[in-house]
Amino acid sequence: MNRAIEVRDLSKSFGEKHILNRISLHVQEGETLVVLGRSGVGKSVLIKCMIRLLEPDNGEVNILNEDVLKIPDGRDLDKFRRKVGFLFQSGALYDSMTVRENLRFPLERQPDAPEEEEIVRRVEDVLEGVGLSDTQEKMPAELSGGMKKRIALARSLIMQPEVMFYDEPTTGLDPITSTEISELIREMKERYETTSLIITHDMECARITADRIVMMKEGRIAVEGTYNELKENDDPWIQAFFSDSKKEL
Amino acid sequence: MYMRTDALPASVKDFLVGLAGITQFAGKFFRNFWRPPFEIREVFYHAYSLGQKSLLLVGITGLIIGMVMTIQMRPTMEQFGATSWLPAMVSISIIREIGPVLTALICAGKIGSTIGAELGSMKVTEQIDAMTVSGTNPFNYLVTTRVLAVTIMVPLLTIYADIIALFGSYAAMNLEGSVSFKLFIDQSLGSLLFSDMVPALIKSFFFGFAIALVSCHQGFTADRGTSGVGKAANTAVVISSLFVFVIDLLAVQITQLIIS
Numbered sequence: 001m002n003r004a005i006e007v008r009d010l011s012k013s014f015g016e017k018h019i020l021n022r023i024s025l026h027v028q029e030g031e032t033l034v035v036l037g038r039s040g041v042g043k044s045v046l047i048k049c050m051i052r053l054l055e056p057d058n059g060e061v062n063i064l065n066e067d068v069l070k071i072p073d074g075r076d077l078d079k080f081r082r083k084v085g086f087l088f089q090s091g092a093l094y095d096s097m098t099v100r101e102n103l104r105f106p107l108e109r110q111p112d113a114p115e116e117e118e119i120v121r122r123v124e125d126v127l128e129g130v131g132l133s134d135t136q137e138k139m140p141a142e143l144s145g146g147m148k149k150r151i152a153l154a155r156s157l158i159m160q161p162e163v164m165f166y167d168e169p170t171t172g173l174d175p176i177t178s179t180e181i182s183e184l185i186r187e188m189k190e191r192y193e194t195t196s197l198i199i200t201h202d203m204e205c206a207r208i209t210a211d212r213i214v215m216m217k218e219g220r221i222a223v224e225g226t227y228n229e230l231k232e233n234d235d236p237w238i239q240a241f242f243s244d245s246k247k248e249l
Numbered sequence: 250m251y252m253r254t255d256a257l258p259a260s261v262k263d264f265l266v267g268l269a270g271i272t273q274f275a276g277k278f279f280r281n282f283w284r285p286p287f288e289i290r291e292v293f294y295h296a297y298s299l300g301q302k303s304l305l306l307v308g309i310t311g312l313i314i315g316m317v318m319t320i321q322m323r324p325t326m327e328q329f330g331a332t333s334w335l336p337a338m339v340s341i342s343i344i345r346e347i348g349p350v351l352t353a354l355i356c357a358g359k360i361g362s363t364i365g366a367e368l369g370s371m372k373v374t375e376q377i378d379a380m381t382v383s384g385t386n387p388f389n390y391l392v393t394t395r396v397l398a399v400t401i402m403v404p405l406l407t408i409y410a411d412i413i414a415l416f417g418s419y420a421a422m423n424l425e426g427s428v429s430f431k432l433f434i435d436q437s438l439g440s441l442l443f444s445d446m447v448p449a450l451i452k453s454f455f456f457g458f459a460i461a462l463v464s465c466h467q468g469f470t471a472d473r474g475t476s477g478v479g480k481a482a483n484t485a486v487v488i489s490s491l492f493v494f495v496i497d498l499l500a501v502q503i504t505q506l507i508i509s
Contacts, residue, residue: 051382053378053381078384078385078386079384080384081381081382081383081384084382086379086382086383088375088379089375090374090375092375092376092378092379094371094376094379095374095376105380105383105385106383106384106385109286109384109385109386109390110384111285155379155383156383159383159384
């Protein structure tokens with residue numbers, strides 16, 4: 001199986017503070033990798049560097065056979081980003097637009113934008129997929145936290161990305177909604193056959209979605225394995241995640 | 250020869266860094282201006298929305314300034330027996346200087362804070378990042394459209410303010426004495442030259458451009474957190490007002506050079 005994502009020796013510092021310290025990881029095509037770690041360990045910085053929202057200091061990022069850090073800024077980078085979806089921790093819905101406008105926004109602005117009928121079909125399709133078909137005319141302010149996450153997921157999926165990044169998809173949600181979102185992520189992955197990288201510290205989310213888990217500590221990958229392998233590990237640091245998985249780490 | 254930047258006071262360094270940031274931002278605007286997609290509908294939307302929001306304030310201020318100038322100048326003009334020159338003096342002052350600068354300052358306050366807060370909140374809630382990662386061009390959609398809209402609207406608002414101010418002046422003239430509207434218009438517009446109106450209108454375009462550019466820059470570079478939004482809105486107003494005065498000074502010098 002091919003590697004859809006490969007990161008080698010990625011480093012990032014903010015001033016004197018080293019956040020990522022020569023981190024390396026890979027994700028196979030169609031696989032879901034969960035990156036676990038305490039708050040502030042650099043998980044979000046890692047995926048933001050991978051999609052060039054932040055520029056890393058050193059290292060290599062290869063996504064879908066493209067050397068991401070060498071793609072020139074501008075049209076080429078935009079073209080690459082259209083193959084990748086990103087779900088933000090806050091959802092980041094455009095609050096001046098309705099749900100329908102939020103979903104249409106990226107589609108309408110592609111150089112080869114689909115026909116109007118295709119746009120309408122895709123909007124209806126993704127909304128049905130996330131179970132919110134009746135929200136097209138609602139504003140983001142009228143939606144609950146869980147609904148916002150679902151719409152944000154729909155907005156990412158409408159571009160039919162080959163790779164999806166999720167930044168803390170269940171943070172700020174109640175346990176029931178968190179589980180629903182995690183299950184939705186798994187369903188969407190199966191439906192659209194995407195490769196996924198999920199940043200989280202929610203063990204329930206990791207249990208539901210992960211094919212494989214890596215755990216970050218001090219800017220490096222400390223441990224790697226499946227959910228069950230990690231659960232059986234005796235290391236107290238690893239067990240801290242399992243014993244108190246709902247607590248903010 | 251290079252100067253060591255650590256020898257500069259922090260405030261001077263901050264000022265220079267800010268100025269460099271705005272200059273880079275302006276460069277990005279001109280590079281993106283030619284890059285599709287062209288968001289023409291958004292330009293019209295912002296022109297209408299931002300212009301309409303300032304209409305009442307600009308109108309009221311114009312009316313009051315026209316009246317106040319006429320009332321305050323009248324006694325002096327009477328002393329010299331030159332009351333008949335009053336409409337001409339008021340109209341020249343308003344059209345050359347007070348109309349454009351006052352309108353620009355109102356827009357810097359009203360439009361500048363709106364843009365700074367809007368874009369600042371989009372920045373801190375990661376909405377701009379969301380546009381970026383979806384492969385769209387947030388700069389074109391958010392900045393180019395607003396800069397074009399405000400650059401178009403400030404001169405139009407200036408013309409509107411000038412007209413209202415002249416009406417204010419006419420009303421004030423009639424508070425003491427009676428002047429026919431035709432006579433007032435003949436006297437005030439008859440004394441205006443091409444060189445009074447065109448430079449004023451041209452500098453209004455630059456005022457609009459500077460206000461929008463500075464405000465968009467502040468919003469786009471807002472720090473994380475809600476305090477960053479407030480700071481972006483506030484700094485947008487302060488710096489764009491300062492730019493209005495600097496551009497005005499330059500415009501006056503250039504106009505004088507061209508005329509002479």
